[in-house]
Amino acid sequence: MPVTVKTFQAVGEAASALSSDRGARYLGGGTLVMRDLNEGDVSIVTVIRATDRALQGIDAAGARIRIGAGVTFARVLAERDLGFLHPAARSIGGPAVRNMGTVGGNLFAPAPFGDFTVALLALDGMVSLQGGFGLRDMPLEEFLQSRDRQAGALAVGVSCIRPASTDAFRYRKIARIKPKGGSVITLAAHLPQSGGRVTGARIALGSMAPTAVRAKAAERALEGRPLDAAAISAAAAAAGEGTAPADNSLASAWYRREVVGVHLRRLLSGQES
């Protein structure tokens, strides 16, 4: 069924249009909205676009980096300063999908997709949202918990911390078809250490709930301890706590709960999957 396409130059105008039309969906790279249109989703009446260059910006100069919501994964991969995010960007789709899919769109991708968001969640991600009320920043975790109610808000960018060292951030996507398949489980861990002990660990999991979630019990198991076999075992044992995976064609919920600890142990131990 034909839809009305509205293209705006300014993000604010696009956000206003989005918030005032219950049948409107914002089109980033198209990999989510166009798929829904192809499947005949009649709830989409209007497609909103914005060509604002602010959506394309990358600021990787400081300790906290900022990426515009319209930045594609191909562009992330082309930025040397974003090297710590390259494994997450590369784990999404093939080149054509990475030329289209955007960082902002990934925030809305349902499980078993949304892998880049898992990495951002482990790196203390923040989302900049433009709504009818103006611009506001929201912790990514809070955004994901209320994502279904954010339909009228336009994500204009994300930010995350830059890990202090290469070893401090680890990412792994478990997929049956590599590298483009949907995720069985996606894991990301930010493990800052001080005096040989983990301080402020953040572990994020994908495909273990409808959105990316933090494995807080596993984080607690690591806190203040050296990253040794005992701490890793405790974290692995707690990995599935608080998760709610779903059955899908890639894996059953039971399987995901059974193996999440195994993959977290491997990630934390630095083992190959």
Added chain:
Amino acid sequence: MAKTPLQFRHNGRDVALFVEGGSNLLVVLREMVGDTTPKFGCGQGGCGACTVLIDGDAHLSCLTLAETVEGRAVETLDGIKNGPNLHPLQRAFADGFAAQCGYCTPGMLMAAKALLDKVAQPSREQVVEAISGNICRCTGYEPIINAVLAAAASLRASA
């Protein structure tokens, strides 16, 4: 509902038409332009059969909102041969038995062309990566990879 005017370059030729709101590029190419070389596979971005080049980069035409190619250059398999001569990629696919049922072949060729346009001497890993978004259900990946490497060598020899 009013249709939207759309102009773009299709294989080096200007195209101007009116499209329905929300149309994807694949439908426009196949049903309005008459270029049936991009194939409809899954409609979800999972198979790569509809791959085309937009301003030189591989895109999935089934997930591309038609309006977004306004003023841009779209290249499909229909445009890669040089007159009556096959493109070296097409020649290598034919010589190397890299097309089985052939349905994935247009998308494979365009994904490979996106690579060879940028990398003259790709490694095997780069070829695998380039076609990683394209599914072949006949599982003929090895001949396809070898054909792309052979085409790269042929293009270098003729450069």
